[in-house]
Amino acid sequence: MANLSTLYAGLNLNSPIIASSSGLTDNVQNIIELEKAGVGAVVLKSIFEEEILMEMDQIKQQMVGKPYVFPETKDYLDEEPHEDLIRAYLRLIKESKQAVQIPIIASINCISNQKWTYLAEEIQKAGADAIELNLFNLPSNSEIPADELEEMYLVLVEKIVDLVTIPVTIKISQYYTAFGQMLERYSKTGVKGIVLFNRYYSPDIDINTQQVSGAFILSSPAEIALPLRWIALSSESINVDFAASSGVHSGEDVVKFLLAGASAVQVASVIYKKGNSVVTEMNAFVLDWMKTHQYKLISDFRGKLSYKSLNNPASWERTQFMREFRNFLK
Ligand SMILES: Cc1cc2nc3c(=O)[nH]c(=O)nc-3n(C[C@H](O)[C@H](O)[C@H](O)COP(=O)(O)O)c2cc1C
Numbered sequence: 001m002a003n004l005s006t007l008y009a010g011l012n013l014n015s016p017i018i019a020s021s022s023g024l025t026d027n028v029q030n031i032i033e034l035e036k037a038g039v040g041a042v043v044l045k046s047i048f049e050e051e052i053l054m055e056m057d058q059i060k061q062q063m064v065g066k067p068y069v070f071p072e073t074k075d076y077l078d079e080e081p082h083e084d085l086i087r088a089y090l091r092l093i094k095e096s097k098q099a100v101q102i103p104i105i106a107s108i109n110c111i112s113n114q115k116w117t118y119l120a121e122e123i124q125k126a127g128a129d130a131i132e133l134n135l136f137n138l139p140s141n142s143e144i145p146a147d148e149l150e151e152m153y154l155v156l157v158e159k160i161v162d163l164v165t166i167p168v169t170i171k172i173s174q175y176y177t178a179f180g181q182m183l184e185r186y187s188k189t190g191v192k193g194i195v196l197f198n199r200y201y202s203p204d205i206d207i208n209t210q211q212v213s214g215a216f217i218l219s220s221p222a223e224i225a226l227p228l229r230w231i232a233l234s235s236e237s238i239n240v241d242f243a244a245s246s247g248v249h250s251g252e253d254v255v256k257f258l259l260a261g262a263s264a265v266q267v268a269s270v271i272y273k274k275g276n277s278v279v280t281e282m283n284a285f286v287l288d289w290m291k292t293h294q295y296k297l298i299s300d301f302r303g304k305l306s307y308k309s310l311n312n313p314a315s316w317e318r319t320q321f322m323r324e325f326r327n328f329l330k
Helices: 028-037 049-062 073-079 085-099 115-126 146-163 179-187 221-234 251-260 269-274 277-292 318-327
Strands: 006-008 011-013 017-019 041-043 104-110 130-135 168-172 193-196 204-206 211-213 241-244 264-267
Touching: 006 241, 017 277, 028 041, 028 085, 028 277, 049 085, 049 104, 049 115, 085 104, 085 115, 104 115, 115 130, 115 146, 130 146, 130 193, 146 168, 146 179, 168 179, 179 193, 179 221, 193 221, 221 241, 221 251, 251 264, 251 277, 264 269, 264 277, 269 277
Parallel strands: 017 041, 017 264, 041 104, 104 130, 130 168, 168 193, 193 241, 241 264
Antiparallel strands: 006 011, 204 211
16 A cells, blocks of 8 residues: 655655745634645744844834843743744744644744744744744845855854754755755755745736736646756755755646655645645656556655656756757657
8 A cells, every 4th residue: 555655854744845934824714724634844933033033123122121132032922921923933833733643843034044933943942843044135236246145044044943843944046056065065054955936926017007916826737847947957966855946736746746856845826725625636747657667655756757766857947948959840
């Protein structure tokens, strides 16, 4: 009898499908429903660095005249019975842990290496099974050189890895000058998993109002191409588990990523579009596919089509590009 268990970032998952950080994972009831539908884990909606810093500022204001001083904000949080964002986030972790069996991965959306990092310890104390850091900085500032940004992130990640004993994973973008080398450097920080890729909110332009408008909130299946390539290229050479994010919409996509060497996939858009039951269908598809191909465990085929496992690894690189494009529509 085939089963879908997989090991991702030191966590035992009953399914390789993880509910991605989003509005779907910001309350306990949804998390219970997602577990029933068959997700292997959930990544909670992120707490954002800017929100944390803003709240710390407010707390600082409230602390005027009190014997607590910044940065001992955490003592304040423990002692003052008020409802705030951080407290609510920690409560979400605690309540989710009580309500479900699946691992709960907390998520911090960070853009810099500032004083908020103590929060990682609070998250661990609240019972999270892992922390995902969403390193979310669109490198659009032409005055900041690549190495400065990269160094800032590496220092931040190392700092968080040192602060906690639970696994730390990172969710990153593709916007690096030497992506392969950056993956290698991240893997040396002690992170247990890398999620490829975070997906930036991409604005559109409304030509009637001539205004910038919101668009492309949900992904399309074609978006798997980029993470698929990078996971196939890196899964066996970089010593860390990979999870795919962006464009995973079907059971077929899950199988593709496992063959490329991913340990798990993360899904958000497809659940927004089709509801939780799509997870049940995707799990059933993967199981069926495994039965057809006589695999009992994911480890029997995971990475079979990764760069290193192929006789012709060039199919993930340039040669294939030249062949396919030359012959297209001939
Ligand atoms: C409505 C919405 C809210 C999201 N909020 C977060 C978030 O708080 N933190 C985060 O890391 N990613 C967030 N994401 C990104 C998703 O976790 C995911 O990486 C992205 O949507 C690509 O995966 P998909 O193709 O399965 O949707 C959000 C996505 C959506 C659609």
